[in-house]
Amino acid sequence: MKRTTYILIAAFVILTTILSSCAPAAPVAPQVITQVVEKEVKVEVTKEVIKEVEKQVEVVVTPTVAPTEAAKEIEGFPAADENEAKTAKAAWDAADKGKPDPAWKGKKFTIGVYSAGQRGAISGPTYFFRKNFEQLTGASYDIVEIPFSEMREKIATDFDTGANQYDMIINCSNFYGDYINNDWVQPLDPFFEDARFPKWERDSISPQVAGLYTWGGKWYGSNYDHDAMIFYWRKDIMDDPKWKEAYKKETGEDMPATMATWEDAIKVSKFFNGKDWNGDGAADQGVTLHLKVGGQGFFHYMAFSAPYVVLPNPGDNPTKVTKYNNVYWFDPDTMEPLISSPGHVRALEKMIELSKTGSSAMWGWSLGEAWAQFLSGKAFMTFSWGDVASLAEDKTQSTIMGKWWASGLPGTNEPYSFEKKAFLKLDKPNMVAQQVGCSWHPVLSKKAKNPELAYYWMALMATPPINHWMVTYGWTGVNPGTTYDWFPPQGKAKIEDYTVSGWNENDAKANVQAYADNFFTYPIWQSYLRIPGTTEMQNMSLDTHVSEAITGQLSAQDALNRTAEDWKRVVDEYGKDKLLKLYQDSIGYTPGQ
Amino acid sequence: MQAKSRYKYLFVVPGIIWVLAFTIFPLLYSLRLSFFNARLGKPETFAGLNNYIRAFGDYRAWDTFGQTLFFVSFSVFFTVSIGLGLALLFNRPMPGRQIFRSLFTMPMFVAPIALGYLGLTIFHEEVGAVNTVLRAMGMVNLPRWFSDVWTARMAVVLVDTWQWTPFCFLVLLAGLQSLPEEVYEAAFLDTSSSWDIFRYVTLPLLSPVLFTVTILRLVEAFKILDIPFSLTSGGPGAATQSYSFFIYLTGLRNFNTGYASALSYILLFVMLIISSFFFSRLRKNFEE
Numbered sequence: 012m013k014r015t016t017y018i019l020i021a022a023f024v025i026l027t028t029i030l031s032s033c034a035p036a037a038p039v040a041p042q043v044i045t046q047v048v049e050k051e052v053k054v055e056v057t058k059e060v061i062k063e064v065e066k067q068v069e070v071v072v073t074p075t076v077a078p079t080e081a082a083k084e085i086e087g088f089p090a091a092d093e094n095e096a097k098t099a100k101a102a103w104d105a106a107d108k109g110k111p112d113p114a115w116k117g118k119k120f121t122i123g124v125y126s127a128g129q130r131g132a133i134s135g136p137t138y139f140f141r142k143n144f145e146q147l148t149g150a151s152y153d154i155v156e157i158p159f160s161e162m163r164e165k166i167a168t169d170f171d172t173g174a175n176q177y178d179m180i181i182n183c184s185n186f187y188g189d190y191i192n193n194d195w196v197q198p199l200d201p202f203f204e205d206a207r208f209p210k211w212e213r214d215s216i217s218p219q220v221a222g223l224y225t226w227g228g229k230w231y232g233s234n235y236d237h238d239a240m241i242f243y244w245r246k247d248i249m250d251d252p253k254w255k256e257a258y259k260k261e262t263g264e265d266m267p268a269t270m271a272t273w274e275d276a277i278k279v280s281k282f283f284n285g286k287d288w289n290g291d292g293a294a295d296q297g298v299t300l301h302l303k304v305g306g307q308g309f310f311h312y313m314a315f316s317a318p319y320v321v322l323p324n325p326g327d328n329p330t331k332v333t334k335y336n337n338v339y340w341f342d343p344d345t346m347e348p349l350i351s352s353p354g355h356v357r358a359l360e361k362m363i364e365l366s367k368t369g370s371s372a373m374w375g376w377s378l379g380e381a382w383a384q385f386l387s388g389k390a391f392m393t394f395s396w397g398d399v400a401s402l403a404e405d406k407t408q409s410t411i412m413g414k415w416w417a418s419g420l421p422g423t424n425e426p427y428s429f430e431k432k433a434f435l436k437l438d439k440p441n442m443v444a445q446q447v448g449c450s451w452h453p454v455l456s457k458k459a460k461n462p463e464l465a466y467y468w469m470a471l472m473a474t475p476p477i478n479h480w481m482v483t484y485g486w487t488g489v490n491p492g493t494t495y496d497w498f499p500p501q502g503k504a505k506i507e508d509y510t511v512s513g514w515n516e517n518d519a520k521a522n523v524q525a526y527a528d529n530f531f532t533y534p535i536w537q538s539y540l541r542i543p544g545t546t547e548m549q550n551m552s553l554d555t556h557v558s559e560a561i562t563g564q565l566s567a568q569d570a571l572n573r574t575a576e577d578w579k580r581v582v583d584e585y586g587k588d589k590l591l592k593l594y595q596d597s598i599g600y601t602p603g604q
Numbered sequence: 605m606q607a608k609s610r611y612k613y614l615f616v617v618p619g620i621i622w623v624l625a626f627t628i629f630p631l632l633y634s635l636r637l638s639f640f641n642a643r644l645g646k647p648e649t650f651a652g653l654n655n656y657i658r659a660f661g662d663y664r665a666w667d668t669f670g671q672t673l674f675f676v677s678f679s680v681f682f683t684v685s686i687g688l689g690l691a692l693l694f695n696r697p698m699p700g701r702q703i704f705r706s707l708f709t710m711p712m713f714v715a716p717i718a719l720g721y722l723g724l725t726i727f728h729e730e731v732g733a734v735n736t737v738l739r740a741m742g743m744v745n746l747p748r749w750f751s752d753v754w755t756a757r758m759a760v761v762l763v764d765t766w767q768w769t770p771f772c773f774l775v776l777l778a779g780l781q782s783l784p785e786e787v788y789e790a791a792f793l794d795t796s797s798s799w800d801i802f803r804y805v806t807l808p809l810l811s812p813v814l815f816t817v818t819i820l821r822l823v824e825a826f827k828i829l830d831i832p833f834s835l836t837s838g839g840p841g842a843a844t845q846s847y848s849f850f851i852y853l854t855g856l857r858n859f860n861t862g863y864a865s866a867l868s869y870i871l872l873f874v875m876l877i878i879s880s881f882f883f884s885r886l887r888k889n890f891e892e
Binding site: 163164168171189192193303304305306370371372374375380546547550555556558559561562564565584 | 643644645729730748749750752753756836837838839840842843859860
């Protein structure tokens with residue numbers, strides 16, 4: 012080779028290096044963890060808002076001063092602005108505090124929580140209320156943040172090795188199988204009647220979420236987060252007569268007034284995909300989803316597939332779990348996986364169809380990247396957690412405030428019946444609620460060094476004023492799930508609860524109502540997998556195989572067959588009989604029904 | 605004198621304890637584990653050869669092994685050949701040589717996991733540097749770096765190449781600088797062709813170093829985990845999941861430590877075969 016050749020090679024390498032360094036900043040995607048440090052709250056005049064809580068407290072909402080660079084301490088809270096501090100103070104003052112035991116003074120406990128920082132989802136409130144808690148009780152606590160991807164192994168290793176570092180863990184609901192199976196956590200029921208502890212309204216919690224906090228009739232978790240996926244779309248575009256006309260012209264049908272079925276949603280998404288409906292001169296997308304392996308795409312599948320698989324029990328009690336009804340994961344008599352059944356396969360095929368009405372890059376997107384497409388007005392619809400709604404209200408990340416609408420997830424007119432072994436044709440769609448996600452909430456370690464003190468914190472955070480306050484501030488990552496979060500007639504919240512924290516009125520109504528529909532209006536819900544091996548079955552096997560099907564490496568049937576094989580192996584390895592009993596307990600199934 | 609000789613053993617003891625505790629014990633313990641059904645939170649039961657038998661029938665083990673071979677083949681080829689090219693280039697006087705040498709070695713000092721995350725911004729399909737440049741050049745069908753099986757695999761190879769080329773470059777440059785000048789002076793009397801000099805003088809003299817670099821890169825490449833972990837999470841599907849990644853998931857995510865140990869021993873066995881092959885070839889070359 013000649014010297015010039017070497018120089019050319021070197022020049023190429025240098026050029027590549029320079030180009031890389033000139034690369035645009037990291038993808039313009041919102042953080043997965045909501046951290047609204049500079050939230051702008053527009054309040055034009057000083058006004059007084061009376062907030063109806065357990066105790067009536069005046070909340071004076073004043074105009075927001077210039078956004079702070081970082082959270083500063085106001086009223087003992089590391090708040091972003093005065094409104095946030097004042098509403099938090101009001102919630103704190105209104106919350107029942109029981110009678111803190113003087114003996115707790117000087118004591119300490121440790122909270123394990125997933126790592127999102129001091130203003131991050133789920134972990135944020137542990138920092139936010141710490142100073143006030145310490146002043147109230149004289150006790151203190153440490154916060155140990157654990158990366159999400161390592162959380163299960165860290166906690167399991169901690170318990171298994173007897174290190175018992177964590178007295179309380181704000182955990183994902185699907186860890187329960189391990190907890191119960193290994194006797195790692197303790198029930199909370201013995202604390203409920205003790206006057207020292209704050210009272211929290213367990214009856215106000217959606218029955219689905221309450222089911223995640225309990226096992227075998229006992230409460231192991233206290234009220235915190237309430238996860239479910241919600242359907243979000245661009246109402247301004249969908250209601251535009253110009254687009255309605257174009258839809259009719261192109262499809263020969265009227266644009267559906269509501270997307271009640273996934274089939275409708277696919278049609279609408281297909282229509283808007285590739286068209287410049289936002290007027291920026293570039294083709295836009297129909298749908299945006301987070302389908303990267305490890306990007307929680309399996310939650311999309313779980314939520315999407317529920318109406319294709321789960322059918323109500325005929326008769327007076329639609330929610331009753333029988334061999335064929337209200338089941339999703341396994342045959343409750345035999346522990347045979349249902350994941351490769353025709354309903355599941357049809358659902359995955361439909362989800363693949365939907366995923367093709369957006370950018371193929373979404374097959375490699377995580378949460379933030381997928382949400383960014385919707386928030387920046389490039390995608391017409393998405394379905395995901397309530398974080399999308401809170402982020403949509405953050406003008407630093409969103410261009411769609413006041414332009415979107417939300418509902419519970421669509422259903423289908425053609426669900427699969429395990430009993431008849433055939434697809435049904437229904438006049439009204441089969442609507443199935445879900446609670447996919449973690450519904451993060453505290454559980455108390457059986458080896459907690461100061462269990463009463465730790466429970467005091469759990470109960471305080473679970474009180475309606477504090478929990479509802481968290482719901483109204485998106486950065487906390489706490490989604491609505493109680494009657495005090497809903498608007499009348501289902502609940503008792505007021506729109507001001509949300510607008511004070513910066514929500515657009517219509518957006519707040521849409522989001523809260525969508526959650527209320529999911530948790531209260533839908534007749535049945537998809538059960539939640541809470542047995543040992545859940546992570547391996549969901550986060551590893553299902554996630555990988557769904558991705559294989561979506562990216563065309565396998566057919567939907569083959570991908571789900573592989574999933575079923577994996578699940579059988581996991582069940583065998585943990586012990587079929589043992590898992591069957593736990594599974595039956597976790598979904599409330601009595602054999603023979 | 606005798607006391608003195610006893611003292612020397614005393615000084616060696618910490619080293620021996622270290623090796624026993626952190627190398628030999630884990631090696632033997634994992635060998636034992638590989639014959640057990642061992643899962644975190646469950647009592648261990650003897651499994652005999654079941655874990656090994658399962659590995660040979662496990663499509664995921666085979667798939668990830670095949671993918672690892674793909675990474676190894678391309679990555680070793682690219683790193684060694686580009687490293688050699690750069691070493692030849694910088695083994696001669698030229699302006700700014702020291703600066704370029706320093707620049708070229710920089711990626712080697714970055715943690716692979718960080719490089720993987722950096723790769724995310726470079727190969728991002730919408731706003732990544734590579735696709736932005738390609739788009740500016742008028743390309744319409746841009747590479748789908750993370751959503752297509754083969755381009756995702758190539759993205760992993762490219763980031764790995766980026767990281768490890770400096771290592772090959774440094775070692776080969778050192779090798780080149782140690783070659784005797786007089787051989788070249790004699791060769792220049794016979795030919796003025798640079799290619800002939802490279803083919804018949806440089807390459808044979810450099811072959812022991814090339815072998816060493818290749819074997820080190822092979823061993824390192826077979827263990828690839830950090831880059832696919834941070835860049836693609838093993839996806840789409842499991843298309844960029846390497847064998848080591850699979851072992852990690854099996855042992856530390858699914859807590860199936862028995863099976864993960866068996867998988868690790870299979871990898872160790874494969875590595876021993878490859879290393880033995882290379883070293884026997886190297887020995888033969890010297891004997892010739």
